[in-house]
Amino acid sequence: MTTLPDWLVERAALDEVPSASRARLDQAAPGELAARVAALREDNARELAAYPPGPAVAQIEDRLRERPRRRRRWLAPALVAAGLAAAAILIIPHAPAHETDETETTRVKGRARLIVFKQVGDHLRADDAVRAGDVIQLRYNAGGARYGVIASIDGAGGVTLHFPATPEATTDVEAGTRSLPEAFALDDAPRFERFFLVTANEPLDVPGTLDALRTLARRGDAADAVLDLPPAIHQASFRLRKP
């Protein structure tokens, strides 16, 4: 029988139980709290898999822009993590100088669209610290190239393909800034996660690109070295630290 109210289980899951409520946890049926916290985490994972946070963040940004202007700052990472449980990074190849500004926007057919989230907690910057379990949402802009591959390597020598979904799928990319359809949680690989956006104007060889990534991932300088690809293929990378 359930004895703990939902709100208390939510706070216990975040280790934010008010002191006035601690006694209620002690009085709960044995195992209830652990089971319900586990169920919440499963629900979170299902939700994030079904609804990546990128579109929700974009909606929130739109509504913020529609409100009367007032001084804004972004939330501490803990606050965002408690709600959306996700961060976003952006990889932009061939980015003109003005597009690296914090407040950048890009124009697509005359309509301004925000493509960079501001400050730490929402938009991760190169070499920001992350840890196992952090949920990452990737957005990209192929910078006019017609084909692209997004993959990552980590400090354990692992290689993960993020786009396309499978090595056999087409590498066509859409114009403008796009979110990948799924967010993902970082594993416990040590030292770093390094994301690559590989672009070209000809269809890309995904298995060949993955081979090049595997070769790089095994090297001692994998966190810094350039991916060994033909000169006609452009590459941009984005590294996150895992202290």
Next chain:
Amino acid sequence: MVLRRCRKLLGDDTAARDAMHDVFVQVLSHADQLADQAPSSLLFRIATNVCLNRLRTKRRRPEDGGDGVLAEIAEATDPAARSAARAMLDTLFRSEPDTTALIAVLHLVDRMTLEEVADEVGMSVSGVRKRLARLRTKLHAMEVAP
């Protein structure tokens, strides 16, 4: 957490997702005034207020989730006349201060103790008790009125 809270109060997934966006808009709009401690409490409170405002300003259809919240409060305040109490709460919540509605939901729906409610809304326990007593008195007065 925010989405689950909005779902519980609004009873509708689409409305809950829309409300969730509003919650974060509110949080971000006032971020320079907020402390970062216990963000779950802050998000929970803002989500509750956003949903209550929606219930207050929107003319609900019978199948909407807001009736579920009102029904829970009505049952807690007047189990013998649940249906009538629900209708009266609907009217009452449109005229009562936001804090009273929040207090009622926290205590009567979320089963927070008076101390927990006081902690949550930043009032004294006696202040919370008075608000709840006033709500019950008004409900009773509406019930006996011709």
